[in-house]
Amino acid sequence: MEDAAWLALAREAASRWPLSVERIELAARRENKVFRLITVTGQHFALRVHRAGYRSDAELASELAWMQALSRGGLAVPAPLASLEGRMLEAVKGQRVSMLSWLAGVPLGRSGTPLNIASREGVFRALGQTLARLHNLSDAWSPPPGFTRPQWGLDGLLGPQPLWGSFWAHPRLEAVQRRTLERARAAAIDALGGWMPALDFGLIHADAVRENVLIDQGRIQLIDFDDCAYGFRLFDLATALLRNRAEPDYPALEAALCEGYRSLRVIDTGQLQLFLMLRALTYIGWIVPRMDEEGGVERSARFVATGIELAEAWLGSR
Known part of the structure; x- marks a missing residue:
């Protein structure tokens, strides 16, 4: 149209x-x-x-x-x-x-572009608090009859038909890349299956990327709830952090986000690196039906490179 x-x-x-x-x-x-x-x-x-x-x-x-x-x-x-x-x-x-x-305000940033914000750690601390408030409000709320949203659980992330597609079957993967992703998937299924009872699970935004975080006079606002779902709360933190990993002060930003979150809600971030990898893998599946869009091939290459990097790092840390 x-x-x-x-x-x-x-x-x-x-x-x-x-x-x-x-x-x-x-x-x-x-x-x-x-x-x-x-x-x-x-x-x-x-x-x-x-x-x-x-x-x-x-x-x-x-x-x-x-x-x-x-x-x-x-x-x-x-x-x-x-x-x-x-x-x-x-x-x-x-x-x-x-x-x-x-909602007025400006996005936190754009993917692929260095962050250009003042009070960087303060912003990420406030974002962590916002995500914690979102989870607190969600747990205190009783959904109406018929309420239904997708599930970013074990099957949604790693099952035979993940929500965003079979990342290990991406048509442009090289053989060694495919083996790495298959190995990471199998190991993550085993690990996540064992940790699930201890992980916080409930309604999540699921897409708190830079473009969906608006800053208005220091206030953090969240937009684009298109992919909101039931999922692991660590998934929200990982989504907010993933595309900031190239920032020179990333460790400080990660620490600030987690500190802000913990100021309002308890969370075990021991498996954050696993969820950073899982979040990266979802984009490899997501891009497959969008390969023909403008810039799709280039985005696909970036997503695959990030997913492989994080998969290798997580597998090497086990």
């Missing part, structure tokens, strides 16, 4: 909500199409056109219910807005659409 058609769909969708819209503009073209709506009174909202076929209606409704609970609990996340019909999710021309409050 051309941009003009997407914009027309956004205009029609916006009419389903109790807003007097003055301007609509495309804000992000990622997994979902995100439009910024500006009302005649100067308020800003985010209209999301959800990627077709990625989530069921029940999963989308569950995502919105959780975001609403987190927002009401005081966490800085987008808050869903009910439509004129009282629904959080609307169908417009075969597309699923939702409306959220707009």
Whole structure:
């Protein structure tokens, strides 16, 4: 669909909500199409056109219910807005659409670009606290009937059909790389299976990468709950850290994130290196159906290199 058609769909969708819209503009073209709506009174909202076929209606409704609970609990996340019909999710021309409050701020950074933020350790300490608050609020919340989200458990990470694809079957792996990933998978299944009873598990954001962490006057905000799920809490920490490993002060950033988290919630980070590897491996599976997109081959090579590096390091540390 051309941009003009997407914009027309956004205009029609916006009419389903109790807003007097003055301007609509495309804000992000990622997994979902995100439009910024500006009302005649100067308020800003985010209209999301959800990627077709990625989530069921029940999963989308569950995502919105959780975001609403987190927002009401005081966490800085987008808050869903009910439509004129009282629904959080609307169908417009075969597309699923939702409306959220707009969060101001700038991303923590961009993947592949050195971090350019002040008070680096302070920011990561605050991010750790934000993730801890998210987990605390989630554990105190009772999901509504029918609540359903994916599972980043043992099967979702390492089973025969992981959530993001069979990373060990990536078509561009060299033979030695494939053997390394197969060995890492087998060892991780064995290790994770033994540690699971002691690991904290529950609702997680699952995608707190740089682009999804907004900073507004020192306040940490989380956006893009598209991949929120049930999973290991260490998975959230690993996701926040993985793409910062090239930073010269990475050890200090990792320590600050964990310190911030522990200031509000207990967590055993003894297996953090395992989860950094597991998080890296998920991207190897994720990129396979996106290889034909612009830059897909280059991203794939980076993901494979990172996954192999972390797999070799973790296997060597056992």
